[in-house]
Amino acid sequence: MKLRRMTLTALFVAMCAVGGLIKIPSAVGSLALDTVPALVSAAFLPPVFSGIASMLGHTASAMYAGFPLGPFHVIIALEMFVIILIFASMHQAGFSVMKWVFFVIANGLLAPLPFYFLVSPAFFIGILPSIVVATVLNAVVAAVVLPALKHVVVDRMGALR
Numbered sequence: 001m002k003l004r005r006m007t008l009t010a011l012f013v014a015m016c017a018v019g020g021l022i023k024i025p026s027a028v029g030s031l032a033l034d035t036v037p038a039l040v041s042a043a044f045l046p047p048v049f050s051g052i053a054s055m056l057g058h059t060a061s062a063m064y065a066g067f068p069l070g071p072f073h074v075i076i077a078l079e080m081f082v083i084i085l086i087f088a089s090m091h092q093a094g095f096s097v098m099k100w101v102f103f104v105i106a107n108g109l110l111a112p113l114p115f116y117f118l119v120s121p122a123f124f125i126g127i128l129p130s131i132v133v134a135t136v137l138n139a140v141v142a143a144v145v146l147p148a149l150k151h152v153v154v155d156r157m158g159a160l161r
Contacts, residue, residue: 009049012041016057020064024137026130029065034058035135038084039103039142043149047088054084072118079111100139108135 015037022033038054045053055077062073069076083106090099112131116124 005045005049008041008044009053012037012045012050012053013056013060016053017060020057020061023065024130024134026127026134028127028130029068031130031134032061032064033138033141034061035080035084035107035138036142036145038080039087039138040146040149042084042088042091042099043146045088047085047092050088051081051085055081072115075114075118076111080107083107083111100143103139104132104135107138108132 016034019036020032020034023029024031024033034057035054038050038057041050041053058077058080059073062069062076067073083103086106087099087103090102095102108131109128112124112128115127
C-alpha cells in the first residue's frame with residue numbers, strides 16, 4: 001500500500017509539473033495551472049501526500065519561470081503544502097462547498113499576505129489580482145474535473161485512501 005501511495009503521489013507531482021507549464025499571464029511568472037492536479041489528488045491520496053504534490057508542483061512551476069521571487073518560493077511552497085493539506089482534509093470530511101471557499105480565500109488572499117511585509121505593500125497590491133484570478137481558475141478547473149473522476153473510478157476513490 002505504501003508503494004501505491006508513493007507511486008500515485010509521484011504521478012500527481014508529475015501532473016503538477018506539467019500543469020506548471022501552462023502559465024497564467026501575470027506580473028509574477030510562476031502563476032500556472034500547477035495546483036489543479038494537487039486539488040484533484042485530494043480524492044485519491046491522504047492529505048499529507050496531496051500537500052507534498054502541491055509543494056513540489058509549485059517548485060517545478062517556479063523553476064520553469066526562473067524562480068522570479070528567489071528564495072521566497074520556499075515560503076510559497078510551504079504555504080501550498082498547508083493549504084492543500086487542509087483542503088484535502090476538508091474534502092475527506094465531506095465539506096463540498098466550504099473546501100472551495102477555503103481554497104480561494106487561503107490561496108488567493110492569505111498566502112500572498114506575507115509579501116506585504118517582506119517585499120512591500122505596493123508589490124502585494126500589484127500581484128493580488130493576478131493571484132486571485134489564478135486561484136479561481138485553478139479551482140474552477142479542478143471543480144469540473146473532480147466530479148467527473150468520481151463517475152469514472154468510483155470504486156478506486158475509496159480504496160486508495
